[in-house]
Amino acid sequence: MVTVFISVLVISSIGGVLALLLVLSEKFIANYGICTVDINAEKQIEVQGGQSLLSCLVEEDIFIPSACGGRGTCGYCKLKVIEGGGLLLPTETPFLSDQEQKDDIRLSCQVKVRNDIFIEIEKELLSVRQYECICSGIEDLTHDIKLFKFGLAGSEEIDFIAGQYVQLLTPVYFKGGEEVYRAYSVASDPLNKGAIELIIRLVPNGICTTYCFEHLSIGDTILMNGPYGEFHLSDTESPMVFIAGGSGMAPIRCILSHMLNTGSKRKAVYYFGANKVSELFMIDEIKQFENDLDDFRFVPVVALPDPAEHWTGLTGLVTEAVESDLENAADYEAYLCGSPGMIEASGKVLAKLGVPEGKIYFDSFA
Amino acid sequence: MKKTPEMEKLDNFLRSSRIVAGGFMGEDIRDVDEVIVADTRSVERLGYSLEQVAARMHEITHIAKEGLGVCVDVGAGLKGCVDEAKGRIVCPWPHPASFDKRLTTVTDVESGKEITWSDLHIHLIEEHGFFEGIGSAMRIEPVKLITIIF
Numbered sequence A: 001m002v003t004v005f006i007s008v009l010v011i012s013s014i015g016g017v018l019a020l021l022l023v024l025s026e027k028f029i030a031n032y033g034i035c036t037v038d039i040n041a042e043k044q045i046e047v048q049g050g051q052s053l054l055s056c057l058v059e060e061d062i063f064i065p066s067a068c069g070g071r072g073t074c075g076y077c078k079l080k081v082i083e084g085g086g087l088l089l090p091t092e093t094p095f096l097s098d099q100e101q102k103d104d105i106r107l108s109c110q111v112k113v114r115n116d117i118f119i120e121i122e123k124e125l126l127s128v129r130q131y132e133c134i135c136s137g138i139e140d141l142t143h144d145i146k147l148f149k150f151g152l153a154g155s156e157e158i159d160f161i162a163g164q165y166v167q168l169l170t171p172v173y174f175k176g177g178e179e180v181y182r183a184y185s186v187a188s189d190p191l192n193k194g195a196i197e198l199i200i201r202l203v204p205n206g207i208c209t210t211y212c213f214e215h216l217s218i219g220d221t222i223l224m225n226g227p228y229g230e231f232h233l234s235d236t237e238s239p240m241v242f243i244a245g246g247s248g249m250a251p252i253r254c255i256l257s258h259m260l261n262t263g264s265k266r267k268a269v270y271y272f273g274a275n276k277v278s279e280l281f282m283i284d285e286i287k288q289f290e291n292d293l294d295d296f297r298f299v300p301v302v303a304l305p306d307p308a309e310h311w312t313g314l315t316g317l318v319t320e321a322v323e324s325d326l327e328n329a330a331d332y333e334a335y336l337c338g339s340p341g342m343i344e345a346s347g348k349v350l351a352k353l354g355v356p357e358g359k360i361y362f363d364s365f366a
Numbered sequence B: 001m002k003k004t005p006e007m008e009k010l011d012n013f014l015r016s017s018r019i020v021a022g023g024f025m026g027e028d029i030r031d032v033d034e035v036i037v038a039d040t041r042s043v044e045r046l047g048y049s050l051e052q053v054a055a056r057m058h059e060i061t062h063i064a065k066e067g068l069g070v071c072v073d074v075g076a077g078l079k080g081c082v083d084e085a086k087g088r089i090v091c092p093w094p095h096p097a098s099f100d101k102r103l104t105t106v107t108d109v110e111s112g113k114e115i116t117w118s119d120l121h122i123h124l125i126e127e128h129g130f131f132e133g134i135g136s137a138m139r140i141e142p143v144k145l146i147t148i149i150f
């Protein structure tokens, strides 16, 4: 027994020493000097070698989506490495399809910059910038949803497409806390470039939402970067169905403002679901679009209205309302925003109503 | 036994707030391995395996999910409500695994006893035997869990 114990101890100690030597040699012996990162053959940045590609880009204010802090476990930080990225690592392969591997897509947090490196980043990501935002208003919308209003510091302006999102940097607000980014869809009018409004729902024990609900005050400055995302109106004239619940209102409100700004004549119907009447919000504001837009219908739906609430609108799950109200939607495009469950359930109903899969749009990170 | 650098790294990571507020270990001073061994024993003492517990959690979440936030009857005298946020949360172990930010709250209608878990919890129990350290905001007490769901 003692011999086994000693052997285990010796083996794990040798393993430990070897791992330590590797880390130390990487840190002190390997000096990669200054390396050049060539981006889209248009821009070259000089960085200290030895760091991850993701860290180098962030240092240069080039923001690549990331949800795991660079641990190689979320798969969000993909970009194309044309040359100089070294071999594909086993930590990367689970996130990359065969096609992506053929196309030289890598996880930028796993690629170490050890020499000059040539990469390609989507144009939209290069236009992502960081903004200082001053909180100018906080309004209760329901018991667990608030509208947060921010003005951009100085005379800064943000250009975004209706439906896109920003990442909010949650500052450290408790002992042992760390800064984390969370995504929020922009809820405000895209023409109002000096401001950003977010509709945020409190998540129990959530890092960022607890900060926003319990610590953020009017006058505080926070950092956001963006815009991100492919969720926006197509440039067709097809009729549209919007389906949202809770804070999913945010991008749809922004899209409706955009339709108004651009004089859109597209036919659109918006189903907004809530469990109780008290969980509906912005009803009058969205109803006003029925007057202001050419062909728009707003259908709030309540799953379980309390008799005392005297609800006269549609009842049941939002998906049930869509199914009974819309009948045939083969020529429609669908825009979904809400919880993963709602998106999945809506997808099934829309398929039944004849909406082609390729015409059902939602944020891919949902 | 002396901790390997990997174990040390995992322990530090679980105690940090990089993935969840306050980390996964709470005030628990035990090593992760000790927490796992103790909780697995509690489960086995009640005649269940980690796989059975996780399978039942999966089953309940799957039924409750259909309610899209409205509480539904999930059978066996239990009511299940699901609360979802957009976005994914990753497993703190160094392997690729990420989950919807989904919370399932199960109530025993007769006794009123209630327990909440996230999809991440089901994975942590199934793959790592980890119910989180004592004092973690969302530790799951194995005995309480089993009493309610079986």
Ligand SMILES: Cc1cc2nc3c(=O)[nH]c(=O)nc-3n(C[C@H](O)[C@H](O)[C@H](O)COP(=O)(O)OP(=O)(O)OC[C@H]3O[C@@H](n4cnc5c(N)ncnc54)[C@H](O)[C@@H]3O)c2cc1C
Pocket: A165, A182, A183, A184, A185, A186, A199, A200, A201, A202, A203, A204, A205, A206, A207, A208, A209, A210, A229, A247, A248, A250, A251, A363, A365, A366, B019, B020, B021, B023, B024, B085, B086, B087, B088, B089, B101, B102, B103, B118, B120, B121, B132, B136, B137, B138, B139
């Ligand atoms: C493209 C996009 C757009 C979005 N837009 C919006 C929007 O407009 N409005 C909005 O409100 N949200 C939006 N979200 C969601 C948002 O990004 C966050 O995911 C959400 O607000 C929760 O963040 P959080 O930091 O508060 O929670 P997190 O800290 O990330 O918590 C995540 C989950 O982990 C659970 N958890 C906490 N501690 C533990 C533990 N110890 N063990 C196990 N589980 C635990 C929590 O209960 C919660 O379910 C969007 C997401 C995406 C991807």
Ligand code: FES
Pocket: A065, A066, A067, A068, A069, A070, A071, A072, A073, A074, A075, A076, A077, A107, A108, A109, A110
């Ligand atoms: S940042 Fe999460 S995998 Fe790279």
Ligand SMILES: [Zn+2]
Pocket: B091, B092, B093, B095, B097, B123, B124, B127, B128
């Ligand atoms: Zn895991």
